[in-house]
Amino acid sequence: MSELVTYERQGEIGVITANNPPVNALGQGVRQGLAEAIAQGVADGEAKALLIICEGRTFFAGADIREFGKPPQAPGLPEVLDAIESSPKPIVAAIHGTAFGGGLEVALACHYRCGVASAQFGLPEVKLGLLPGAGGTQRLPRLIGVEPALGMITSGDPIGGKEALANGLADELVEGDLREGALAFARRIVAEGKPPVKIRDLTASIEEAKAKPSLFDDYRKRIAARARGNLSALRCIDAVEGVVTLPFDEGIARERALFQEALVSDQSAALRYVFFAEREVAKIPDVPKDTPTLDVKRGAVLGAGTMGGGIAMNFANAGIAVTLVDVNPDVLKRGMEIIERNYASTVSKGRLSQEEMDKRMALITPGEGLEAVAGADLVIEAVFEDMALKKEIFGKLDTLARPDAVLATNTSTLDVNEIAAATSRPGQVLGMHFFSPANVMRLLEIVRGAKTEPGPLATAMAVARRMGKVGAVVGVCDGFVGNRMLHQYTREAAFLIEEGALPQQVDKVITGFGLPMGPFAMGDLAGLDIGFRVRKHRKAQGTLTGRYAGHVADRLCEMERFGQKTSAGYYRYEKGSRAPVPDPDVEALILKTSEELGIARRNISDEEILARCLYPMINEAAKILDEGIALRASDVDIIWINGYGFPAHRGGPMFHADSVGVKSVYDAVCEFQKEHGDVWKPANLLKKLAEEGGTFTGR
Ligand code: 3H9
Numbered sequence: 082m083s084e085l086v087t088y089e090r091q092g093e094i095g096v097i098t099a100n101n102p103p104v105n106a107l108g109q110g111v112r113q114g115l116a117e118a119i120a121q122g123v124a125d126g127e128a129k130a131l132l133i134i135c136e137g138r139t140f141f142a143g144a145d146i147r148e149f150g151k152p153p154q155a156p157g158l159p160e161v162l163d164a165i166e167s168s169p170k171p172i173v174a175a176i177h178g179t180a181f182g183g184g185l186e187v188a189l190a191c192h193y194r195c196g197v198a199s200a201q202f203g204l205p206e207v208k209l210g211l212l213p214g215a216g217g218t219q220r221l222p223r224l225i226g227v228e229p230a231l232g233m234i235t236s237g238d239p240i241g242g243k244e245a246l247a248n249g250l251a252d253e254l255v256e257g258d259l260r261e262g263a264l265a266f267a268r269r270i271v272a273e274g275k276p277p278v279k280i281r282d283l284t285a286s287i288e289e290a291k292a293k294p295s296l297f298d299d300y301r302k303r304i305a306a307r308a309r310g311n312l313s314a315l316r317c318i319d320a321v322e323g324v325v326t327l328p329f330d331e332g333i334a335r336e337r338a339l340f341q342e343a344l345v346s347d348q349s350a351a352l353r354y355v356f357f358a359e360r361e362v363a364k365i366p367d368v369p370k371d372t373p374t375l376d377v378k379r380g381a382v383l384g385a386g387t388m389g390g391g392i393a394m395n396f397a398n399a400g401i402a403v404t405l406v407d408v409n410p411d412v413l414k415r416g417m418e419i420i421e422r423n424y425a426s427t428v429s430k431g432r433l434s435q436e437e438m439d440k441r442m443a444l445i446t447p448g449e450g451l452e453a454v455a456g457a458d459l460v461i462e463a464v465f466e467d468m469a470l471k472k473e474i475f476g477k478l479d480t481l482a483r484p485d486a487v488l489a490t491n492t493s494t495l496d497v498n499e500i501a502a503a504t505s506r507p508g509q510v511l512g513m514h515f516f517s518p519a520n521v522m523r524l525l526e527i528v529r530g531a532k533t534e535p536g537p538l539a540t541a542m543a544v545a546r547r548m549g550k551v552g553a554v555v556g557v558c559d560g561f562v563g564n565r566m567l568h569q570y571t572r573e574a575a576f577l578i579e580e581g582a583l584p585q586q587v588d589k590v591i592t593g594f595g596l597p598m599g600p601f602a603m604g605d606l607a608g609l610d611i612g613f614r615v616r617k618h619r620k621a622q623g624t625l626t627g628r629y630a631g632h633v634a635d636r637l638c639e640m641e642r643f644g645q646k647t648s649a650g651y652y653r654y655e656k657g658s659r660a661p662v663p664d665p666d667v668e669a670l671i672l673k674t675s676e677e678l679g680i681a682r683r684n685i686s687d688e689e690i691l692a693r694c695l696y697p698m699i700n701e702a703a704k705i706l707d708e709g710i711a712l713r714a715s716d717v718d719i720i721w722i723n724g725y726g727f728p729a730h731r732g733g734p735m736f737h738a739d740s741v742g743v744k745s746v747y748d749a750v751c752e753f754q755k756e757h758g759d760v761w762k763p764a765n766l767l768k769k770l771a772e773e774g775g776t777f778t779g780r
Contacts, residue, residue: 084110084114085099085100085101085110085111085114086098086099086100086111086114086115086117086118087100087114087118088117088118088121088122088125090125090127090128091264092264092268093127093128093129093130093268093271094128094129094130094131094132094264094267094268094271095121095122095125095128095130095131095132095170096131096132096134096260096264097115097118097119097122097131097132097133097134098134098135098136099111099114099115099133099134099135099136099141100135100136100137101137102137103137103138104137104138104139104141104142104143104178104179105135105136105137105139105140105141105142105184106141106142106143106144106145106146106147107141107143107144107145107158107183107184107187108145108147108148109145109148109154109155111141111145112156112157112158112161113156115133115161115165115187116156116160116161116164119131119161119164119165119168119172120164122168122170122172123168123169123170128170129170129271130170130171130172130173130267130268130270130271131168131170131171131172131173131267132172132173132175132263132264132267133165133172133173133174133175133187133191134174134175134259134260134263135177135178137178138178139177139178139179139180139184140174140175140176140177140178140179140180140184140188140196140200141180141181141183141184141187142178142179142180142181142182142184143181143182143183143184143205143206144158144182144183144214144215146209146353146356146357149344149349149353150344150350150353158183158186158187158214158215159214159215159216159333159337161187162186162187162190162215162216163190165187165190165191166190166191166192166279166280166281167279168192168277169277170277171192171193171267171270171271171275171276171277171278172191172192172193172277173191173192173193173194173195173263173266173267173270174187174188174191174193174194174195174196175195175196175255175259175260175262175263176188176194176195176196176197176200176202176251176259177196177197177199177200177259178200178201179200179201179203179239180196180200180201180202180203181201181203181204181205181239182203182204182205182206182213182217183213183214183215185202185203185204185213185217185221186204186213186215186216186217186220187215188202189216189217189220189221189224189280190215190216190220190280192276192277192278192279193252193253193266193267193270193275193278194245194250194251194252195251195252195253195254195255195262195263195266196242196245196251196254196255196259197242197254197255197256197259198241198242198243198254198256199241199242200241200242200245200251201239201240201241201242202239202240202241202242202245202250202251203233203237203238203239203240204217204221204233204234204237205237205238205239206234206237206313206317207234207235207236207237207313207314207317208237208352208356209313209349209352209353209356210311210312210313210343210346210348210349210350210351210352210353210730211313211340211343211344211349212234212313212316212317212320212336212339212340212343213234213317213320213336213340214336214337214340214341214344216333216336217234217336218230218234218317218320218321218323218324218332218336219281219320219323219324219329219332219333219336220280220281221233221234221250222286222287222290222321222324223280223281223283223284223286223287223324224249224250224280224283224286225248225249225250225286226248226286226289226290227286227287227289227290227296227321227324227325228290228296229248230321231296231300231317231318231321234317234321235300235304235314235317235318242254252266253266281329286324287324287325290324290325291325297318297321297322297325300318301315301318304318309592309595309596309597309728310593310594310595310728310730311348311595311728311729311730312346312348312730313343313348313349313352313730316339316342316343319335319339320332320335320336320339320340323335323336347740348730348731350732351729351730351731351732351736351740352729352730352732354715354718354732354736354778354780355718355719355722355729355732355733355736357715358715358716358718358719358733359551359719361713361715361716362551362552362553362554362713362715362716362719363542363546363552365535365538365539365542365554365712366712367535368535368538368539372535372536372539373536373539374536374539374540374543375458375459375485375486375487375536375537375540376458377401377458377459377487377540377543377544377547378401378402378458379401379402379403379404379456379457379458380393380396380401380402380403380404380457380458380459380460380461380544381403381404381405381406381448381453381454381456381457381459381460381461381482382396382403382404382405382406382460382461382462382463383406383407383451383454383460383461383462383463383464383474383478384406384407384462384463384464384465385405385406385407385409385412385413385415385416385417385447386412386416386463386464387419387517387518387519388463388491388515388517388519389405389407389416389463389464389491390405390416390417390419390420390423390519391515391517391518391519391520391521392461392463392491392515392519392520393405393416393420393445394420394423394424394441394445394519394520395515395519395520395548395550396444396445396548397441397442397444397445398441398520398548398549399544399547399548399549400444400547401444401544401547402444402446403444403445403446403457404445404446404447404448404453404454404456404457405417405420405445405446405447405448406447406448406449406450406451406453406454407447407449408449408450408451410449413447413448413449414447416447417445417447420442420445421442423520424438424441424442425438451474451477451478451481452481454478454481454482454486455481455482455483456483457482457483457486458483458485458486458487459486459487459489459540459541459544460478460482460486460487460488460489461489461490461491461513462474462475462478462488462489462490462491463491463515466492466493466494466495468495468496468499468500471490471492471495471500471503472499472500472503473503475488475490475500475501475503475504475510476503476504478504479503479504479505479506484506485509486509487509487510487511487537487540487541488504488506488509488510488511489510489511489512489513489541490510490511490512490513491512491513491514491515492512492514493514493560493561493564494559494560494564496557497510497511497512497528497530497557498530498531498532498557501530501531501532501533507530507531507532507533508532508533508534508537509533509534509537510530510532510533510537511527511528511529511530511533511537511538511541512526512527512528512530512557512561513525513526513527513528513541513545514526514527514528514555514561514563516563516724522723522724523549523550523551523723523724524550524551524553524563524719524720524723524724525545525548525550525551525552525553526553526555526561526562526563526720526724527541527542527545527552527553527554527555528554528555528556528557528561529554529555529556529557530557531557538554542554551719551723553711553716553719553720554712554716555710555711555716555720556708556709556710556711557710558705558708558710561710562702562705562710562711562716562717562720563720563721563724563725565701565705565710566698566701566702566705566717566721566734567698567725568701569697569698569700569701569760570600570694570695570697570698571600571604571630572630572697572760573693573694573697574587574599574600574601574693574694575630575631575632575633575634576628576630576693576757577685577690577693577694578601578633578671579632579633579671579674579675579678579680580675580680580682580683580685581675581682581683581684581685582685582690583663583668583671584599584601584602584651584652584663584667584671585601585652585661585663586685586687586690587599587600587601587690587694588600588601588602588661590687590690590691590694591690591691591694593687594691594695594728594731595727595728595730595731596725596726596727596728597726598726600694601650601651601652601661602651602652602661604634604644604650604651605644605645605650605651605652605654605661606644606645606659607644608643608644608645608646609634609637609638609642609643609644609650609651610638610643610644612631612634613631613634613635613638613643616631616634616635627758627759627760628757628758628760632674632678633670633671633674636670636674637650637651637667637670642667645659649664651664651667652664652667653666653667692749692753693753695734695737696746696749696750696753697750697753697760697761698721698734699734699735699737699738699746699767700746700750700761700763700764700767701764702714702717702734702735703763703764703765703766703767703770703777704764704765704766705717706764706766706777707764707765707766714735714736714777714778715733715735715736715778717733717734717735718732718733718734718735718736718778719733721733721734732778735777735778736777736778736780738777739776739777739778739780743767743770743771743775743776743777744771744774746767746771747763747767747768747770747771748771750763750767751763
């Protein structure tokens with residue numbers, strides 16, 4: 082028998098134990114081992130019931146994703162599950178950790194399920210562009226009801242043990258040792274003479290769903306509205322619908338066909354790539370996994386503005402005590418009030434309990450004056466973007482903070498090395514660049530200065546993980562990775578409207594591609610006044626070079642159209658609404674601007690708009706990779722997916738470049754360079770890959 086799965090008998094129960102670290106993925110060896118162990122258990126005359134349990138940190142966490150895209154190897158999971166379900170002896174699944182995907186499908190093929198309360202039950206295939214492909218779409222609805230199953234399958238989000246017990250997914254929760262508890266449960270089944278319950282035979286929830294004929298179409302409409310072109314949730318609905326319209330075996334066949342269709346889709350390839358890229362981003366080649374980190378028990382945040390408050394909430398959400406520091410008592414008081422209001426709003430939406438809110442508020446202490454940083458292991462500065470001010474603060478932090486504390490700046494534009502040089506411990510200084518709103522956005526760029534040491538870097542990565550963020554290590558440069566690329570994108574968008582497009586056309590192309598909003602709606606949301614101030618400052622300094630991208634934006638700002646906050650920017654906004662409405666006044670202003678600039682407006686195709694917006698970002702990212710500012714192309718993708726809403730089902734900008742073909746991107750960039758000058762100069766890496774027929778992501 083495979084070493085990954087063992088069979089032994091304990092009294093009258095045959096125990097099948099899988100052990101395939103780290104997450105007991107159901108690779109070929111495990112499937113083979115399971116099939117053999119089931120056969121052995123069924124044949125074992127002394128065994129009256131069988132138990133399936135896993136060693137290590139979790140029950141099977143799903144199919145082995147690394148096998149997808151390779152030739153299938155027998156036995157397939159559906160065959161193994163058939164053997165489980167058709168066993169004449171009751172089979173019990175004993176669940177801990179994450180029974181996900183194919184793992185939950187194993188449990189659903191069993192006749193009974195027990196588990197610990199901390200176990201999580203989920204079908205996350207949709208997040209990989211797939212659908213449950215081993216009976217999950219047919220068995221889960223039959224067991225817990227069609228609507229609750231649709232919710233789990235289309236969201237991919239897991240439920241906990243208590244909820245699983247309440248909705249019938251789990252038959253019993255075990256306290257204490259799982260193996261002992263599960264054995265006792267199995268013995269009881271034998272003693273009570275309970276039969277093997279096959280979920281395929283349950284019909285009550287099918288009848289219930291038949292009484293609601295519009296159920297599936299309603300669900301489709303709801304999902305389509307937020308899918309942004311991602312087809313996987315819709316495929317999931319198609320499969321689940323089979324529960325109501327088809328007999329079990331035909332429903333399974335339909336699920337299988339849809340699964341195969343999804344498996345070979347570009348979207349699933351992209352989402353599976355993103356899954357591994359998200360794990361890769363946590364690995365820093367010269368900072369080994371076992372690098373000692375500081376155990377951060379207390380944080381301090383300097384600056385109680387919107388950003389500082391959001392960062393303090395991140396600490397509290399992670400259960401870490403934090404001092405929110407501001408030298409201005411009024412700002413501090415307001416900052417604390419805003420945090421309280423934010424939490425209260427989450428409570429009122431039912432997404433947080435009052436008790437949890439109280440716990441989190443109790444973790445946040447206001448502190449006046451920099452001295453309040455004294456007890457902190459990690460200090461994050463989030464004050465106004467002014468180098469002189471930041472240097473002054475870091476100079477003081479150097480004397481006030483504990484000698485071993487990590488000192489971070491949340492700057493989005495300033496040189497982290499210069500800030501670090503204001504201290505006597507530049508090795509402990511780094512950037513932690515949160516994205517707004519800081520308590521919501523998952524991305525955290527962790528800026529490694531020239532002298533940042535491995536320990537503080539690993540500490541910042543560990544804190545990011547505790548905060549539920551995706552930490553990506555980046556190097557020091559203007560705008561780091563995300564905003565440096567963003568700048569290219571917004572610049573070209575500005576040129577496009579001078580040359581012939583309108584904001585609504587550009588935005589529609591970008592949202593059609595799958596981003597949540599286009600560059601102009603995004604500008605209105607962020608506020609146009611910020612860029613206006615920066616441009617004025619740069620003009621005064623004489624640091625603006627090349628073709629000027631602020632003609633239209635400046636005029637809007639001169640009219641005090643700063644975006645959503647003034648109900649007018651590139652669009653106008655009805656009172657109380659955030660929906661952008663195209664504005665004829667803006668159109669007239671744009672036409673006038675083109676005329677004044679001597680630009681003959683022309684029809685610009687959607688295709689050109691997409692290329693002009695995405696390719697300069699890809700080209701800039703290639704420069705970023707050339708310079709070693711980002712470690713890997715996949716890190717760039719993770720940054721754009723988590724910080725800017727780049728559609729994950731397109732894999733990120735670099736994966737997208739590979740999908741289009743690096744050579745095609747390069748050729749287009751060269752053409753644009755001829756037309757628009759050296760802002761389009763191709764990066765060395767882009768040129769090299771195009772010439773070699775290579776890819777950014779190693780596909
Ligand atoms: C499926 O089941 C299809 C079926 O319906 C139909 C079949 C016919 N495969 O995340 P971590 C690796 S689709 C291969 O850092 P955590 C992961 O890459 C599948 N590898 O740990 C990492 O490797 P490395 C449905 C996997 O504790 C290591 O394990 N299931 C798989 O933060 C540790 O992972 C899912 O989608 C896998 N399935 O989180 C579940 N899973 O160390 C996907 C993990 O080299 N997995 N690895 O970087 C997860 O959600 C999380 O990994 C889990 C653990 C919650 C389990």
